[in-house]
Amino acid sequence: MKAGMFVKPGRVVVTDAPMPVIEKPSDAVIRILRACVCGSDLWWYRGISKREQGSLTGHEAIGIVEEVGDEVTHIRPGDFVIVPFTHGCGKCAACRAGFDGNCMNQEPGGNAGYQGEYLRFTNADWALIRIPGKPGDYSDDTLNSLLALSDVMATGYHAVASAEVKEGDTAVVMGDGAVGLCGVIAAKLRGAERIIAMSRHADRQRLARQFGATDIVPERGADAVKHVMDMTDGDGADSVLECVGTQESTATALQIVRPGAVVGRVGVPHGKEIDTTKLFWNNNGLRGGAASVTTYDKNILLKAVLDGRIKPGRVFTKRFDLDHIQQAYEAMDQREAIKSLIIVSEA
Numbered sequence: 435m436k437a438g439m440f441v442k443p444g445r446v447v448v449t450d451a452p453m454p455v456i457e458k459p460s461d462a463v464i465r466i467l468r469a470c471v472c473g474s475d476l477w478w479y480r481g482i483s484k485r486e487q488g489s490l491t492g493h494e495a496i497g498i499v500e501e502v503g504d505e506v507t508h509i510r511p512g513d514f515v516i517v518p519f520t521h522g523c524g525k526c527a528a529c530r531a532g533f534d535g536n537c538m539n540q541e542p543g544g545n546a547g548y549q550g551e552y553l554r555f556t557n558a559d560w561a562l563i564r565i566p567g568k569p570g571d572y573s574d575d576t577l578n579s580l581l582a583l584s585d586v587m588a589t590g591y592h593a594v595a596s597a598e599v600k601e602g603d604t605a606v607v608m609g610d611g612a613v614g615l616c617g618v619i620a621a622k623l624r625g626a627e628r629i630i631a632m633s634r635h636a637d638r639q640r641l642a643r644q645f646g647a648t649d650i651v652p653e654r655g656a657d658a659v660k661h662v663m664d665m666t667d668g669d670g671a672d673s674v675l676e677c678v679g680t681q682e683s684t685a686t687a688l689q690i691v692r693p694g695a696v697v698g699r700v701g702v703p704h705g706k707e708i709d710t711t712k713l714f715w716n717n718n719g720l721r722g723g724a725a726s727v728t729t730y731d732k733n734i735l736l737k738a739v740l741d742g743r744i745k746p747g748r749v750f751t752k753r754f755d756l757d758h759i760q761q762a763y764e765a766m767d768q769r770e771a772i773k774s775l776i777i778v779s780e781a
């Protein structure tokens with residue numbers, strides 16, 4: 435079968451990989467329909483973080499269940515499913531508390547290989563999210579929104595959940611990548627009244643406004659802090675979504691949050707120094723991590739997509755087939771695409 439494979443920074447190819455099989459009774463094998471490239475993939479694509487040569491790529495998809503192991507009873511062959519990057523068992527302390535992104539029964543290395551024709555998926559019984567009906571029942575746009583529920587939209591939602599965004603809040607969203615834009619959607623879904631998107635790219639500013647941003651702040655660093663403080667009469671924001679992960683972005687987030695508020699972070703951290711003393715003196719919280727994809731999809735997001743309340747699939751601004759996977763990565767690396775869609779199979 436065909437699958438995307440990492441060769442070296444800047445190079446991803448389609449390789450002929452062995453067909454995945456059920457290895458454990460809790461596994462499923464999925465036939466992938468649509469996959470995509472993640473902003474977090476750019477860290478290794480650009481050589482900033484390490485990735486094993488020859489490893490299969492991708493961790494976001496939708497597809498059809500091909501086969502299940504003996505312990506999988508809630509999901510059946512033929513089911514149309516969201517294939518999250520997380521593999522919650524639904525039973526451990528983390529899953530039960532709503533943190534399935536931190537499932538204590540996850541197999542290491544399980545979230546790779548989604549950019550391929552078939553995938554072995556672990557902890558399938560609880561982690562997979564069944565979509566009603568079949569792919570042909572949905573428009574192209576809705577299929578893309580369902581795909582966004584495998585990571586990016588759930589991650590945006592995790593930012594607002596972590597930041598404890600409430601009805602009437604002034605929320606600031608740091609980062610105008612696909613996750614930040616989904617953070618805007620999520621902030622609106624939670625009832626934030628004012629949503630300030632930090633963005634300096636015209637195409638992303640437009641989409642942020644479509645998703646519910648009320649204000650745009652294009653500056654960074656000290657200028658951004660001043661702009662946000664001016665806009666909030668010196669109060670700072672009721673909640674801040676940090677969707678970048680750099681040290682500068684985290685530092686800015688901590689300067690624009692009002693006393694007592696929480697910074698929700700979902701950008702994979704790439705700077706290690708945070709002065710936690712300031713958190714104390716302002717009673718601020720800083721929390722976040724991997725999204726609880728299955729929990730949010732089952733509780734809120736799948737219904738919101740099916741009801742047409744949210745349209746996160748709009749973050750896919752370029753599409754490719756699996757054979758053009760290199761171009762899909764290049765388009766995101768060069769910022770020509772907000773997020774690259776990969777059509778693996780039409781049905």
Ligand SMILES: [Zn+2]
Nearest residue numbers: 472474494585
């Ligand atoms: Zn991702």
Ligand SMILES: [Zn+2]
Nearest residue numbers: 523526529537
């Ligand atoms: Zn678990």
